[in-house]
Amino acid sequence: MDWGFFAGTAIAGLLAGLMYALVAIGFVLIYKTSGVLNFAQGAMVLFAALTFVSLHEAGLAFWLAFLITLAAMIVLGILVEAFILRPLVNQPPITLFMATLGLSYVVEGTAQLMWGTQVHALDLGIKDTPLPIPDILVSRFDLFCASVASTLVVVLTLLFRYTRLGLAFRAAAEDQYAALNTGLRLPVIWAAVWAVAGFVALVTGLLWGARTGVQFSLSLVVLKSFPVLVLGGFDSIPGAIVGGLLIGLTETLAEVYIGPYVGGGIDEWIAYAVALVFLLIRPTGLFGQRSVERA
Amino acid sequence: MARSPAQPAANAFAPFTLALAIGIALGFVPSDYLFDAVLTPFLAISLAGLGLNLLAGYAGQVSLGSAAFMAIGAFGTYNLLLRVPGLPLLAAIVIAGLLTAALGLVFGLPSLRLRGFYLAIATLAAQFVVQWALDTFNWFSGGDTSGVVEAPPLMIVSLAINTSVRRYLFCLAVVAFLTAVAIRLANSRIGREFLAVRDNETAARILGVKVLSTKLFACVVSSFYIGVAGTLWAFLYLRTIEPDGFDLDRSFEILFVIIIGGLASIRGAFLGAAFIVVLPLVLSRLGDAIFGATFDSGLVDIVEKIILGVLIIAFLRAEPEGLSALFTRVRILLPSQAFSRSS
Numbered sequence: 001m002d003w004g005f006f007a008g009t010a011i012a013g014l015l016a017g018l019m020y021a022l023v024a025i026g027f028v029l030i031y032k033t034s035g036v037l038n039f040a041q042g043a044m045v046l047f048a049a050l051t052f053v054s055l056h057e058a059g060l061a062f063w064l065a066f067l068i069t070l071a072a073m074i075v076l077g078i079l080v081e082a083f084i085l086r087p088l089v090n091q092p093p094i095t096l097f098m099a100t101l102g103l104s105y106v107v108e109g110t111a112q113l114m115w116g117t118q119v120h121a122l123d124l125g126i127k128d129t130p131l132p133i134p135d136i137l138v139s140r141f142d143l144f145c146a147s148v149a150s151t152l153v154v155v156l157t158l159l160f161r162y163t164r165l166g167l168a169f170r171a172a173a174e175d176q177y178a179a180l181n182t183g184l185r186l187p188v189i190w191a192a193v194w195a196v197a198g199f200v201a202l203v204t205g206l207l208w209g210a211r212t213g214v215q216f217s218l219s220l221v222v223l224k225s226f227p228v229l230v231l232g233g234f235d236s237i238p239g240a241i242v243g244g245l246l247i248g249l250t251e252t253l254a255e256v257y258i259g260p261y262v263g264g265g266i267d268e269w270i271a272y273a274v275a276l277v278f279l280l281i282r283p284t285g286l287f288g289q290r291s292v293e294r295a
Numbered sequence: 296m297a298r299s300p301a302q303p304a305a306n307a308f309a310p311f312t313l314a315l316a317i318g319i320a321l322g323f324v325p326s327d328y329l330f331d332a333v334l335t336p337f338l339a340i341s342l343a344g345l346g347l348n349l350l351a352g353y354a355g356q357v358s359l360g361s362a363a364f365m366a367i368g369a370f371g372t373y374n375l376l377l378r379v380p381g382l383p384l385l386a387a388i389v390i391a392g393l394l395t396a397a398l399g400l401v402f403g404l405p406s407l408r409l410r411g412f413y414l415a416i417a418t419l420a421a422q423f424v425v426q427w428a429l430d431t432f433n434w435f436s437g438g439d440t441s442g443v444v445e446a447p448p449l450m451i452v453s454l455a456i457n458t459s460v461r462r463y464l465f466c467l468a469v470v471a472f473l474t475a476v477a478i479r480l481a482n483s484r485i486g487r488e489f490l491a492v493r494d495n496e497t498a499a500r501i502l503g504v505k506v507l508s509t510k511l512f513a514c515v516v517s518s519f520y521i522g523v524a525g526t527l528w529a530f531l532y533l534r535t536i537e538p539d540g541f542d543l544d545r546s547f548e549i550l551f552v553i554i555i556g557g558l559a560s561i562r563g564a565f566l567g568a569a570f571i572v573v574l575p576l577v578l579s580r581l582g583d584a585i586f587g588a589t590f591d592s593g594l595v596d597i598v599e600k601i602i603l604g605v606l607i608i609a610f611l612r613a614e615p616e617g618l619s620a621l622f623t624r625v626r627i628l629l630p631s632q633a634f635s636r637s638s
Binding site: 037083084087088091093094095097098099101102103104105106107108109110112113117223226230262263264265266268269272273275276279280283 | 412430
């Protein structure tokens with residue numbers, strides 16, 4: 001066995017896993033505070049990346065395009081709260097899930113209607129070249145993504161632990177009625193958490209977009225992150241990271257070492273197979289707290 | 296989700312008979328376009344919606360893998376006709392349906408431990424595994440490497456199903472028969488057990504309902520219907536058999552059919568399917584009429600997508616029982632004997 005190659009593959013898998021974890025974090029934020037499994041997170045990634053890249057191509061500076069896109073994501077969060085979450089309050093979780101399925105169609109369609117369907121290249125100024133380590137391929141760009149993802153996690157953890165807003169988020173997650181009783185406004189909290197998830201979607205969209213080009217397939221990253229959530233638990237940010245790393249690692253190693261024997265392409269579903277087995281053994285995931293709705 | 300109790304079975308077949316009569320009468324309209332582009336796909340999608348509604352609407356187990364089961368049905372029929380010489384068409388469709396039902400049982404096993412969107416995620420596994428297998432192993436396409444194969448000529452005894460109207464009438468016959476069975480099922484003890492499991496598993500168990508076998512039975516029946524729908528879709532509408540048409544978007548489409556049409560309702564599947572099939576046709580006509588020849592057909596897809604998404608949210612908010620409930624309300628306003636209460 002070629003251990004250098006193995007290490008390179010494993011590292012590439014872990015780094016890809018971090019990217020899955022980024023999408024999963026957006027999910028966890030929303031699920032934790034409002035109990036909604038947001039299928040539209042992928043559409044939000046597409047919307048954010050497409051808006052940013054179109055503004056940037058129109059000549060706006062990086063920071064200005066970033067701020068305008070962020071503002072758009074905040075508006076989206078407020079709209080979602082007003083038109084979907086509030087009217088559907090107290091509905092079963094599966095109804096809310098289906099509503100976000102509809103939302104993902106609206107957001108994807110709007111993004112394409114506004115900015116067109118062609119592929120945009122996105123250059124963040126980081127070269128995608130390997131680090132000078134003998135035998136092991138580690139891309140600089142992947143490392144950059146990893147550091148951004150880690151920073152994001154630290155920032156979110158600080159936000160949740162040390163700010164008033166974070167306290168409100170945690171209160172809403174803990175017990176909605178108690179939160180209402182202490183005078184917290186759940187609609188405001190929900191809109192805020194969707195806006196934060198929109199910010200995560202923007203960061204995810206920039207990193208994925210720089211890797212693959214900004215195009216429709218960005219919204220499909222949502223499908224990659226479900227197994228991550230199942231593995232890590234739907235309500236745990238550390239779980240999303242660990243789950244993402246595990247899924248990325250499994251997927252890459254399986255494709256390289258098992259794939260050739262069965263015709264390749266197994267990375268399309270191996271994560272789901274792993275997640276399914278895991279789901280049957282430990283339905284709360286590695287770090288999940290809330291009990292899974294079970295038979 | 297719909298919470299209506301099971302309604303009495305009295306005269307459950309009256310609307311069915313009326314619809315079937317209209318369906319047969321439509322067979323005399325001299326328009327191949329109507330059959331090929333509207334009615335045949337409508338029937339296939341209706342049947343798939345009906346199958347999913349038995350599982351999701353009645354038994355409460357939401358699946359995002361319907362298209363995979365349609366694919367299993369279509370490829371099953373294709374391989375049976377290819378590899379078993381002399382097998383009659385109807386036998387092939389039924390055996391392929393049973394094969395789909397068997398696989399539905401396997402993928403339904405997680406439903407014994409999972410509910411809600413956990414199960415929905417589990418069914419995504421079915422979607423991806425099946426699509427991968429069909430894409431990767433060209434054995435399923437009879438060794439054809441392009442992945443797209445023509446449907447073989449279809450025969451019932453000595454009658455060739457080779458014209459638009461014959462294809463439509465064949466579809467109509469299959470769908471009508473299976474719909475009649477579904478109406479019986481929904482109004483039977485089993486149908487009420489489905490609803491009991493959906494609404495409260497613990498209560499259902501106390502009442503003596505065998506929850507586990509009820510869930511698995513829902514999976515099996517639903518998969519059989521969806522498998523047959525897949526055969527109709529591929530053989531009689533597309534007339535090619537290819538994995539591409541059975542992707543995740545198709546699964547969502549089937550789910551949207553029952554959300555828009557009405558959960559836990561037989562006619563909901565038909566109303567929803569009519570909506571889903573007619574919407575793009577109306578939109579592209581509208582686009583042509585308003586913007587003329589410069590109209591971009593890609594734009595239609597995008598606009599259709601947005602409208603569909605808005606409608607899903609609107610229906611979940613305002614009318615969780617879908618078009619079917621609107622239908623009921625209109626009927627209450629019109630004191631007519633032509634309709635009677637049914638599911």
